[in-house]
Amino acid sequence: MLDLLIRNGTVITPQGVGAWDVGIEGEHIVAVAAPGSLPTDGPRVLDATGLVVSPGGVEPHAHLAHPIMSHPEEPAATLGPEEDTRGMACGGTTTHVDFCYVRPGLDVQPVLEQRAARWKGQSYVDYTFHITLAGALPLRVFDQIPEAIQSGFPSFKVFTTNVLPPHPKRAGNRIDFGRIHFAMERVARHGGLMVVHGEDEDLVQFNYERFREEGRMEGSNLHLVHTKLSELLSFRRTVALAEATGVGVYFVHTSAKEGVDTIAEARAKGLPVYGETLHQYACFNAEFYKTPRGFCSHTYPSLKFPEDQAALWQGLLRDGLSTLATDEYPTSLALKLKGRQIDDVTGGNCGAEARLGIAWTEGVVRRGMSLARFADITATNAARILGLYPRKGVLAPGSDADIVLIDPRIKKTLAREDFHVSDYSPWEGWAVEGWPVMTLLRGKLIAERGTLLGSPSDGQLLKRKIDPTVLKRPAC
Numbered sequence: 001m002l003d004l005l006i007r008n009g010t011v012i013t014p015q016g017v018g019a020w021d022v023g024i025e026g027e028h029i030v031a032v033a034a035p036g037s038l039p040t041d042g043p044r045v046l047d048a049t050g051l052v053v054s055p056g057g058v059e060p061h062a063h064l065a066h067p068i069m070s071h072p073e074e075p076a077a078t079l080g081p082e083e084d085t086r087g088m089a090c091g092g093t094t095t096h097v098d099f100c101y102v103r104p105g106l107d108v109q110p111v112l113e114q115r116a117a118r119w120k121g122q123s124y125v126d127y128t129f130h131i132t133l134a135g136a137l138p139l140r141v142f143d144q145i146p147e148a149i150q151s152g153f154p155s156f157k158v159f160t161t162n163v164l165p166p167h168p169k170r171a172g173n174r175i176d177f178g179r180i181h182f183a184m185e186r187v188a189r190h191g192g193l194m195v196v197h198g199e200d201e202d203l204v205q206f207n208y209e210r211f212r213e214e215g216r217m218e219g220s221n222l223h224l225v226h227t228k229l230s231e232l233l234s235f236r237r238t239v240a241l242a243e244a245t246g247v248g249v250y251f252v253h254t255s256a257k258e259g260v261d262t263i264a265e266a267r268a269k270g271l272p273v274y275g276e277t278l279h280q281y282a283c284f285n286a287e288f289y290k291t292p293r294g295f296c297s298h299t300y301p302s303l304k305f306p307e308d309q310a311a312l313w314q315g316l317l318r319d320g321l322s323t324l325a326t327d328e329y330p331t332s333l334a335l336k337l338k339g340r341q342i343d344d345v346t347g348g349n350c351g352a353e354a355r356l357g358i359a360w361t362e363g364v365v366r367r368g369m370s371l372a373r374f375a376d377i378t379a380t381n382a383a384r385i386l387g388l389y390p391r392k393g394v395l396a397p398g399s400d401a402d403i404v405l406i407d408p409r410i411k412k413t414l415a416r417e418d419f420h421v422s423d424y425s426p427w428e429g430w431a432v433e434g435w436p437v438m439t440l441l442r443g444k445l446i447a448e449r450g451t452l453l454g455s456p457s458d459g460q461l462l463k464r465k466i467d468p469t470v471l472k473r474p475a476c
């Protein structure tokens, strides 16, 4: 007996895009069927005439309730899930992946439990965590990798750079390539995936020294410190290690043409290498740093050049990049704009709420992206790569009824009132055509036309298992 029937929409399914009816029972999709073929007398009927029905967004990269160390003398934290996932719900994202940082002195399971406890009852959408391996970790921590994978947390994030210059009050994020190699061997053996922030530490840190000495500390030079060449060197070094160990790699926030090219080359060789970029990297370049709110669109590494934006869009439209993420890092506008120098601009932003709407406008409407590809880069591929598929990321019988309905007829310039997180969005002033109007999480309507209907107890912790085919060769 169906509980809900979505009729008359244009539905994005693995079998193609078309006029299907979607039947939901409890928390699951039970039927995707020809129009009129499902019973209409029992269930609640949702008329989706004129709307596009797509899998609920999967945000593969968010940092909520996360320490901010851009100003080490005045530590702060990003907003938590209770605040930020309101925007995800309204913007069509039904799952997000955050991080557990394992630093020297800590062990994997307690950190996972601590993060899970922080999220419990505080998230409007479903959630899970990558495990970040940071710093000079003792070898015993690497012995915990198999257990973490078996318990449903199979993705391990590493930073190849400290991102910012060393500071006595700031724990570095970097882990050396010796330990990365050591982790890769274990992760590969047990069916996990490496998640890599790739920048060359030597180049980045030398650039900081050099720019300080030359008196070029303005934040508008960020792309000359966090350079294209740095991404090239680090991505290539990582791919070489991945090839040697047979591990799958997911590069977060690819920002440069060099990064996209390196990923494409690795994939052409059949290596299981995947790339993510961010909507702010695709839509802005470093010229924007010079404008009054320019740093609102900054995320480390940095915005780059127009040729990089072109390469990112090519990667998103065709192949080379698999996911469009946010690197969500929500703060107040004042905190976001507090730093003005290359070593203290706050990275990340409040971007998750706009992610699907921007992907629709800039991808589908302005660049001719297919609807199938739209679903791939906003939901399906992240679910596949990170081990949530087919429970998440797809409209098919048996999957969770996580669904976003997009109204392609909406044309507006985004304003503060369109957003539900913090006191700013970097996307205010951006003209969109098409915007999410309804979001269902496991069959429950959690947002409708900007009104939040869900509850912070709706979100559930997800355990993951990555399909072996994803780890053998490029699967999406």
Ligand SMILES: [Zn+2]
Residues within 6 Å of the ligand: 061, 063, 252, 327
């Ligand atoms: Zn990040």
